[in-house]
Amino acid sequence: FRLAVVQLQVSSDKANNLSKVRRLVKEAAGQGSKVVLLPECFNSPYGTSFFSKYAEKIPGESTQMLSEVAKENKLHLVGSIPEEDSGKLYNTCAVFGPEGELILKHRKIHLFDIDVPGKIRFQESETLSPGNSLSTFDTFCRVGVGICYDMRFAELAQLYNRKCQLLVYPGAFNMMTGPAHWELLQRAALDNQMYVATASPARDEAASYVAWGHSTVVNGEVIAKAGHEESIIYADILQYLADIRQQIPISSQRRDDLYAVTAMQQGSG
Numbered sequence: 001f002r003l004a005v006v007q008l009q010v011s012s013d014k015a016n017n018l019s020k021v022r023r024l025v026k027e028a029a030g031q032g033s034k035v036v037l038l039p040e041c042f043n044s045p046y047g048t049s050f051f052s053k054y055a056e057k058i059p060g061e062s063t064q065m066l067s068e069v070a071k072e073n074k075l076h077l078v079g080s081i082p083e084e085d086s087g088k089l090y091n092t093c094a095v096f097g098p099e100g101e102l103i104l105k106h107r108k109i110h111l112f113d114i115d116v117p118g119k120i121r122f123q124e125s126e127t128l129s130p131g132n133s134l135s136t137f138d139t140f141c142r143v144g145v146g147i148c149y150d151m152r153f154a155e156l157a158q159l160y161n162r163k164c165q166l167l168v169y170p171g172a173f174n175m176m177t178g179p180a181h182w183e184l185l186q187r188a189a190l191d192n193q194m195y196v197a198t199a200s201p202a203r204d205e206a207a208s209y210v211a212w213g214h215s216t217v218v219n220g221e222v223i224a225k226a227g228h229e230e231s232i233i234y235a236d237i238l239q240y241l242a243d244i245r246q247q248i249p250i251s252s253q254r255r256d257d258l259y260a261v262t263a264m265q266q267g268s269g
């Protein structure tokens, strides 16, 4: 099936962000896409000072739009927004199905708290609360969902690997961590024999947080990659997995007697 990744130029104008999503998802559907991935916080500039202003309940304006667009174009649509629920804020990825139904909410499990002196300090935990669940959904294959910093935790990918063929991460790495780690982390999925798709906002040099861009789809090799400007990339996926999982059968060769990665709880939310 065809996967599309929309590298949206997110601005401070929420209505404009939403109307561009409508247009670009329609364009992706016209190219035969059945699953469309949007960037982290597609309705809002990425930054702790913006989350409370742009946060919405789910359902709310932005996710209502996602539901309509998924239904109009008969596809699965995945994208994250700042979510408000019971007085707390989350970075939440919503997944809608082809009937416009909300399939799951994944709240970012690992909050992006880093402090690299002289380079970047970012503390999502100053405003956001973490999610506590793993999230998967079924379309043409089983898909595991993470958000940006979640990608750095290999244990999560390893757990998803047991039942998923594709991992999707709306993300927004920056001008320091992007060149250093963005592609490397995705290509490390070769070890997990999965497809990995990441969707970044397009780069805005004037933003307080400058996103790296370079939305990517990998299966170990990079099979589709954006530059830093607004664009849509496409990938036709899956046969590779059947081949590689048979040729290099690491899942049946694991030494479960020596080590284990174990989920303490499962489910979406």
Ligand SMILES: NC(=O)CC(=O)C(=O)O
Pocket: 111, 112, 147, 148, 149, 150, 152, 171, 172, 173, 174, 177, 178
């Ligand atoms: N934005 C993030 O959550 C993570 C990130 O930018 C990084 O890990 O680098």
